[in-house]
Amino acid sequence: MSRYTSATDDDRREMLAAIGVGSVEELFADIPAGVRLDRPLSGLGEGLSEQEVFEEFRSLGERNVSAEDEVSFLGAGMYDHYVPALIDSIITRSEFLTPYTPYQPEISQGGLQAMFEYQTAISELTGLPVSNASVYEGPSAVAAAGYVAKYSGKGQRFVISRGVHPHSRETLRTHAHAWGMEVVEAPLTGGVTELADLGDDVSAVIVQQPNFLGAVEDLAQLAQAAHDAGALVIAACDPLPLALLKTPGECGVDIVVGEGQSLGNRLDFGGPSFGFFAATEALMRRIPGRIAGETKDVDGKRGFVLTLQTREQHIRREKATSNICTAQALNALAGVIYLSWLGRRGIVELVELMLQRTAYARERLTAVDGVSLLHDRPVVREFALELDAPVQRVIARCRENGINPGYALGRDYPEHENGLLVAITEQRTKADIDRLASVLESAIGAEGRAAGAGAGARA
Amino acid sequence: MIREADDTLTIYERSKPGRRAFVRPELDVPERPLDELLAPELRREEPPRLPEVAEPEIVRHYNRLSKRNFDLDTGFYPLGSCTMKHNPKLHERIAALPGHARMHPLQDPSQAQGALELMWRLQEALGEIAGLPHVSLQPSAGSQGELAGVLLTRAYHEDRGEHRTKVLTPDTAHGTNPATVTMGGYEVVKVVSDAHGNVDLDDLRAKADEDVACLMLTNPSTLGLFETGIEEIERIVHGVGATLYYDGANLNAIMGICRPGDMGFDIVHFNLHKSFTQPHGGGGPGAGPVAVSERIEPFLPRPQVVRRETGEGNGSRDPFYDLDHNRPKSIGRLRGFQGNYGVFVRSYAYIRSLGAPGLREASETAVLNANYLLAKLREHGVAERLPAAYDRLCMHEFVLSGEPMRRELGIKTLDLAKRLLDHGVHPPTVYFPLIVEEALMVEPTETETKETLDRFAEVVAEILREARDDPSVAQNAPHTTPVRRLDEAAAARRPVVRQAM
Numbered sequence: 001m002s003r004y005t006s007a008t009d010d011d012r013r014e015m016l017a018a019i020g021v022g023s024v025e026e027l028f029a030d031i032p033a034g035v036r037l038d039r040p041l042s043g044l045g046e047g048l049s050e051q052e053v054f055e056e057f058r059s060l061g062e063r064n065v066s067a068e069d070e071v072s073f074l075g076a077g078m079y080d081h082y083v084p085a086l087i088d089s090i091i092t093r094s095e096f097l098t099p100y101t102p103y104q105p106e107i108s109q110g111g112l113q114a115m116f117e118y119q120t121a122i123s124e125l126t127g128l129p130v131s132n133a134s135v136y137e138g139p140s141a142v143a144a145a146g147y148v149a150k151y152s153g154k155g156q157r158f159v160i161s162r163g164v165h166p167h168s169r170e171t172l173r174t175h176a177h178a179w180g181m182e183v184v185e186a187p188l189t190g191g192v193t194e195l196a197d198l199g200d201d202v203s204a205v206i207v208q209q210p211n212f213l214g215a216v217e218d219l220a221q222l223a224q225a226a227h228d229a230g231a232l233v234i235a236a237c238d239p240l241p242l243a244l245l246k247t248p249g250e251c252g253v254d255i256v257v258g259e260g261q262s263l264g265n266r267l268d269f270g271g272p273s274f275g276f277f278a279a280t281e282a283l284m285r286r287i288p289g290r291i292a293g294e295t296k297d298v299d300g301k302r303g304f305v306l307t308l309q310t311r312e313q314h315i316r317r318e319k320a321t322s323n324i325c326t327a328q329a330l331n332a333l334a335g336v337i338y339l340s341w342l343g344r345r346g347i348v349e350l351v352e353l354m355l356q357r358t359a360y361a362r363e364r365l366t367a368v369d370g371v372s373l374l375h376d377r378p379v380v381r382e383f384a385l386e387l388d389a390p391v392q393r394v395i396a397r398c399r400e401n402g403i404n405p406g407y408a409l410g411r412d413y414p415e416h417e418n419g420l421l422v423a424i425t426e427q428r429t430k431a432d433i434d435r436l437a438s439v440l441e442s443a444i445g446a447e448g449r450a451a452g453a454g455a456g457a458r459a
Numbered sequence: 460m461i462r463e464a465d466d467t468l469t470i471y472e473r474s475k476p477g478r479r480a481f482v483r484p485e486l487d488v489p490e491r492p493l494d495e496l497l498a499p500e501l502r503r504e505e506p507p508r509l510p511e512v513a514e515p516e517i518v519r520h521y522n523r524l525s526k527r528n529f530d531l532d533t534g535f536y537p538l539g540s541c542t543m544k545h546n547p548k549l550h551e552r553i554a555a556l557p558g559h560a561r562m563h564p565l566q567d568p569s570q571a572q573g574a575l576e577l578m579w580r581l582q583e584a585l586g587e588i589a590g591l592p593h594v595s596l597q598p599s600a601g602s603q604g605e606l607a608g609v610l611l612t613r614a615y616h617e618d619r620g621e622h623r624t625k626v627l628t629p630d631t632a633h634g635t636n637p638a639t640v641t642m643g644g645y646e647v648v649k650v651v652s653d654a655h656g657n658v659d660l661d662d663l664r665a666k667a668d669e670d671v672a673c674l675m676l677t678n679p680s681t682l683g684l685f686e687t688g689i690e691e692i693e694r695i696v697h698g699v700g701a702t703l704y705y706d707g708a709n710l711n712a713i714m715g716i717c718r719p720g721d722m723g724f725d726i727v728h729f730n731l732h733k734s735f736t737q738p739h740g741g742g743g744p745g746a747g748p749v750a751v752s753e754r755i756e757p758f759l760p761r762p763q764v765v766r767r768e769t770g771e772g773n774g775s776r777d778p779f780y781d782l783d784h785n786r787p788k789s790i791g792r793l794r795g796f797q798g799n800y801g802v803f804v805r806s807y808a809y810i811r812s813l814g815a816p817g818l819r820e821a822s823e824t825a826v827l828n829a830n831y832l833l834a835k836l837r838e839h840g841v842a843e844r845l846p847a848a849y850d851r852l853c854m855h856e857f858v859l860s861g862e863p864m865r866r867e868l869g870i871k872t873l874d875l876a877k878r879l880l881d882h883g884v885h886p887p888t889v890y891f892p893l894i895v896e897e898a899l900m901v902e903p904t905e906t907e908t909k910e911t912l913d914r915f916a917e918v919v920a921e922i923l924r925e926a927r928d929d930p931s932v933a934q935n936a937p938h939t940t941p942v943r944r945l946d947e948a949a950a951a952r953r954p955v956v957r958q959a960m
Contacts (some may be wrong), residue, residue, distance in 0.1 A: 003816040004906050005824045011909045015831040018838065024823050027830055027852055028716060035722045040815045041587050042466035042716045047555040047814030050549050057808060061558025063573030065566060068557040075794060077567055084481075092551055093507050094532030100541050101742040103888075105947075107529035107880055107939040109467075111741035114524055119469050120958040136599035139795035141530055142710035147642065167795035170761075174791035178610055187621055216501055238887065246503050259795065268554075268576045270564030270796025271599070272744030284954065290742060295950035298935075302467040303942040305674035307950040313602070313638035314891070316648040323638035326600040326732060330740030331513050340470050340517050344509045346481030354481055354492070359496050360488035399570075407565055411784075430487040 002047065059106030065415065067211060067267060071432050074340045075423025077138060077165050077408040078270065079262045081240075087264050087334050095279040095399070096333060097423055100325065105305045111329065112304035113291035120337035122276045123211050125339075126256040127240045128247025131278040133290040134332035135324060138259025141275035142206060143175040145234040145255040145321060146427070148279070148286045149204035150179055151321070153232045155184045155354025157202050161193040163185065166412040168236055172206070191215040193222060193385070198229035205229075205230040206238040209245065211322055212235070213384040213409075213421065215377035216245065239263055239276065243347040244355070255279045264338025265331050274328035274335060287321030290329075350426055354381040361433045368437055372445040373420050374409075374419055382423045384409065389447035391418040398445035403456065414419035451458075464529065466941070470520050471659045471958045474510040477578055480517055482774065491629025508960050512525035527941045529742070530887055535911050537832075539856045539888035539900025540633065542733035544712045544821075550736065559804050564796035568781050574800060575780030577583065579765045581807040582748075588710075588818070589727045589750035595759045596748045597798045601708060602635045603673070604728030604747025605862065607760060609643030610790045611726055612673040612702045614758035618788065623672035623701070629658050631681045631892040633708060645672060652894055656682045656849035660691055667699045677706040678722070679713070679854035681892045681900070683829065693723035702726060702755070710734045711904070712826055712855035714821030735806035746802035757788040814914075824905035825855040832903050832912045833857050839920035844868060845875075848895040855904070861897030868923065869930040872897040876920055877944065878936035882918045 007015070012024070016074050019074035021027060028036075048056070064378065067080040074080070095110060102108030115133040122131035135141045139377055146158055160169055162185050169185070176183050181203065186195050192215050205226035210216045223233045235248045237258040242248075248256045259395075261273035279287055285308060292309030313320040342350060362383050388450060391408045398405045406441055409419030424433070482655070511669075524664055529536075530925050554560065556596035562574055576828055582594035585807045598604040609626065616623050626640040637647045653659040658676070667674075674696045678686045686692060696703045705719040705727040711734040719727045731737045732745035739745070751759060762782040769776055782797065814820060830853055836842060844864040861872035870878075876899070878887035888900040903912055937943060 002813055002820055004547065004813075005821065006908045007824050007827065015909060017825055018834045019827075019830045021830075021852075022832070024827055027823075027826050028685075030852060030854075031713075031717050032687065032690055034690055035717050037590075037715065037717055041816070041818065043587055044810060044815040044818065047817045049851060050812070053549060053808050053811050054893055056811060057553040057577075057804065058556060058558070060573040060577050061553075061556045063576070064558045065570035065587035066559075066561040067563060068561050071714065074562060074563045074565055078564055080561070080563065086480075086514060088555070089879055090521045090525070092520065093522070093525045095530045095739055096521075097529040097551075097738045098531035098546055099528055099741045100536070100538055100739045100885075103538075104529070104876070104880065104886060105945050106877070106937050106942055107885070108527075108741070109941050110524035111529035113467070113469065113527070114521070114741075116956070117958070119956055120469075120471060121507070121509060123957045124509060126779045127503075130954075136743075137794055140599065140603070140793060144953070148467075165795065167792055170792040171794060174610065174760075174793060175642075177790075177836050178613055178642070181643060199480055204641070205479060216497070218501075224631050236876065242503075243507060244497060244502055246501060250503070257837040258468050266560045266801070267563050268560055269562040269566075269571070269800035271794075271894050272746075272801050272856075274696065274744075274845060284956075291954075291956055293950040294955040295946045297945045299944040301942050303944050303945045305947050305950050307954055307956065310951070314632035316638070316642045317632070317634045318637035320638040320641070323642050325605060325635050326603045326730075326739070326745040327743040328740075328745075330738075331743030331744055333741070336470075337517065337521060340510045340520075340780065341480045342509065342510055343479050343481060343511045344506050345472075345511070346479055346483070348506045348507060349483040350481065353486055355489055355496055356486060357488050378501060380497070395567075401529075403564075404563075426484055433488075435873075 006368060030291055049362060050308060059278045070402050070404050073406040073422045074404055076421050077259055079425050080267060080427055081262050081425045082298055085262055086341060087337050090337055091330055091334050096330060101196060102306060109303060112292045114333050114336060116294060116304050118332045119292060121246065121336050122278050123341045125239055126278040127247025127336040128256055128278040129281050130284045130287060131276065132287050133292055134328040135275035135277050135289055136328060137271060137273050137275045139171040140330060141257035141277055142168040142236050143171045144277060144288050145257050146172050146175060146204060148255060148283060149232045152183065152283060152286055153203035155201040155203040158204055158206060159184050159186050159198060161186045162188045162237055163193050163213060164206055164208040165212050191377045192217050195222060195225045198231060200230060202229055202231040204232040204234050206234040209382055210238060210241055214379040214382035215375055219248060219251035227252060232344040240351050243351045248426060254283060260335050263335040265334050272328060272331055274331035281304055286321050289327050291325045316327050353426055354424055358383060361424050364400060364437045365440065366435055368441045382421060385418055385420045385422060387418040387444060391420055394443045394449055397446060398439050401439045403439045405436060405440055462798045465524055469958050470510045470512060472935040473512055473516055473520060476511055478513050480512065480514040482568060482795050497765060498623050504739060522654050532623060534883050535915060536885040537887050537903045537909060538885060539902040540708055542902060542904060544736060544904040545906035546736050550808050553808055554804045567833050572780055575764055577801055577807055579766050579780050581803050582764060584810050585729055585748055585752050586593060588714055590718025591727060591750040591752055593722045593756040593759060594750045595763060596749055596803060597760045598747035598749060599794055599799055600743060600745040601728060601730040601747045602639060602675040603793055604749050605635055605639040607643055607749050607793055608704045608728055609639055611755050611758045613643060615702060615755055616672055625671050627666060627671055627674040632675065633681060636675045636706060636866045639740045657686055657688055658692060660688050661737055663695055666842040667695050669699055669702045673702045673704050675704040675706060677709055681710045683853040683856035683860050684849060685854055687903050689721045689722050708733060712822055714822040715815060717824055721746040725755055729844055731802050731806040736809045737805050744799055744802060758790050758791050761786050761789040762790060828903045828905060828912060829853050829855050829857055833917060835912060835916035839916050841923060844923055856902035858895050859899045860895050861899055865897050870926045870933040872899050874933040875934060878922045878933040880937040881939045883916060884915060
């Protein structure tokens with residue numbers, strides 16, 4: 001008997017007698033001898049006490065350098081925002097933590113109403129009328145939007161901006177290959193997307209707002225160009241900046257997706273978080289995943305149900321609009337609690353604070369010798385720099401001083417070999433930014449001297 | 460008259476201009492005019508209409524909502540194929556430790572050794588449980604694991620210069636299987652079941668040809684039955700050069716007892732939110748890692764967590780855990796970053812807590828509990844009206860048919876399910892699998908006591924007795940829930956999917 005099962009020896013005897021077999025072994029009689037495992041599973045240990053497990057996982061955690069241990073300017077898709085205490089208090093409640101997907105609406109009104117409230121918040125942020133109850137996360141949401149376009153549009157090609165997160169671009173390629181569709185990249189010029197002759201066989205144009213390099217795109221103009229070519233427009237959006245930016249809906253975007261982590265979810269080394277997915281009324285019946293809708297019960301009382309289920313795999317099977325089943329309900333709940341906590345005025349104040357600090361950081365850092373702007377477009381909470389020194393070595397030097405200066409762009413953008421992407425959440429103060437500037441200055445200086453010394457030695 | 464407290468008010472309906480919970484941290488940099496930073500033509504005119512509510516009211520609102528949910532920590536939840544086993548509380552504590560919870564996913568591997576070692580060790584453990592050597596943790600849930608499996612199959616065949624067009628799925632398959640096949644760019648071909656609930660081998664032989672890329676199989680099947688012909692199935696499928704895919708939804712029946720790899724499967728997906736205790740969260744998060752054989756390994760998603768031993772240029776005496784992006788034959792990414800790490804923490808904690816003997820014991824008890832509950836239902840005479848769809852020993856779950864009940868008592872499986880709600884029990888899965896009329900699929904799991912199972916059998920017997928006297932009670936159930944039966948047809952006809960402002 002382990003600590004999570006309760007069958008005693010007596011129970012076992014009674015239960016076997018009721019079944020009419022002599023041993024547990026006999027219950028497995030249908031498994032052919034040839035495929036049975038004739039030894040214990042190896043390498044899994046014999047089991048540990050609760051405190052031993054706690055200790056082991058605490059010590060694994062201590063071998064990580066988290067946002068608790070350094071001043072981190074890492075972003076690039078996930079951000080170290082402050083998560084208010086009320087979120088943990090609510091989402092760790094058993095009633096939200098432990099139910100399954102709400103298949104029985106009469107006893108799932110809490111979860112269903114929370115989904116409805118969440119969908120409303122996503123609609124408000126994106127300016128689109130229909131949101132689902134969540135998808136897995138950001139990059140796969142881009143692929144999910146591509147799947148909707150594949151069936152709704154006409155063309156055989158996706159045009160995706162080079163300003164879309166590299167993980168999203170790669171995820172789309174993984175999927176598009178199976179659909180027999182081509183993925184073409186639209187280049188960035190001066191930090192923003194340039195859509196040249198789209199031709200007439202483009203299924204969807206996919207852009208990101210703000211783009212991966214932090215630049216705010218002219219979404220309305222991009223959407224116009226895509227629609228002129230008969231393509232659907234998909235925008236992957238960072239949800240917080242949407243509090244200030246013209247809504248994608250207003251700009252004519254057909255599908256808005258994005259990574260929801262920055263809305264009240266932890267970093268968790270990349271997940272679980274949630275993806276959001278919103279679309280126009282015209283696409284309502286092609287959206288993937290769960291959607292909660294309002295209705296009434298037999299007594300006329302207000303209630304909520306999963307609706308438009310004829311899109312889904314458990315009903316439509318091979319004709320479903322997606323295979324998604326389990327998504328990210330708990331993370332989306334954290335998202336709507338966070339948005340309620342920020343509130344209508346608070347979200348604007350928060351994003352304006354980041355905007356101001358980001359502007360300050362951009363100015364402060366480009367004043368450092370050997371640092372320049374990668375582009376000069378408007379930004380909200382993230383911006384890209386070019387360094388005059390090997391970026392990986394500069395990062396390593398900054399780290400020795402307890403600062404993680406940001407994300408090195410070289411792997412994803414070889415054209416910006418020494419590019420650095422810097423994110424400023426509300427947790428990074430002016431003092432942190434000043435410290436980053438001074439540490440960066442010393443690091444670049446030291447690299448310069450090292451290079452000089454190296455050159456001298458070779459001469 | 461005193462106004463009634465309305466529990467169905469939304470957070471938006473509790474909003475009042477001027478209220479707030481958030482207090483902005485100090486603006487500590489010189490403020491610049493907004494227009495200078497973000498031109499007016501780039502900005503929205505009105506802020507999003509989010510609620511304006513103070514903290515006490517937000518907390519009370521969501522706590523009240525929570526009380527309108529039924530949950531596993533409160534009552535029996537025998538939802539077939541969903542493996543609603545206990546979610547250990549320790550896991551929430553360790554997943555919340557800052558060393559895990561505040562880890563940025565793009566942190567340099569040298570600064571993420573604890574996280575990467577944990578992932579590597581989980582890969583090893585899952586590989587051993589599956590009997591397949593290579594594991595990718597990346598897929599976000601079972602359905603994405605399935606898609607990974609189909610894309611891996613495609614990559615494998617294409618690498619051999621073959622272009623196959625069809626994927627076989629049994630008629631008992633979860634809806635995600637055929638939906639995944641379509642998303643993976645293949646055509647679905649359905650294989651029927653035989654009189655014993657197994658895959659019909661003759662039908663399989665007839666449909667397995669050189670155009671078939673893969674057979675997706677759940678074993679034990681969604682009928683809760685072990686495919687006794689699994690060895691022959693393997694010969695047929697591999698005989699035409701197709702891959703054999705294992706849907707891990709029902710892995711909870713066989714941990715440490717038999718392994719998909721030893722049955723000849725090439726690809727397995729796990730549902731960490733089923734067999735490995737990640738809480739379901741009311742519809743996620745989950746995680747759907749895949750384990751594969753040697754020949755499928757080159758195609759696994761990027762990046763892969765690897766352990767580099769001393770001497771592989773890591774300059775230290777300790778092994779170094781790394782993310783390997785250099786995988787030229789990989790299908791690529793299925794999502795961002797490295798997967799649902801928080802889920803990995805919980806599931807690996809579960810594996811460490813139980814160890815090899817505990818996992819085996821979990822599966823044995825799951826099967827014992829299911830068979831006991833089935834026997835108990837028979838003992839109460841329930842089997843006359845709700846017979847087992849197939850008269851065999853079951854594995855961790857079983858399927859009953861409510862057809863005689865509908866015919867003789869005038870209550871449908873749906874009515875029985877709704878009446879269970881009045882008894883504080885979450886109903887089993889209903890109307891699935893599709894091949895069983897008025898199906899009721901019951902999965903008690905290993906973490907339920909004998910007393911709970913006894914009570915469930917009594918409750919079902921009581922509902923049948925009651926229906927004999929007056930079927931309208933069940934037909935109109937539930938009676939005691941916060942709301943009663945809801946008009947789903949109206950909701951779909953005129954969808955209201957957001958709060959009107």
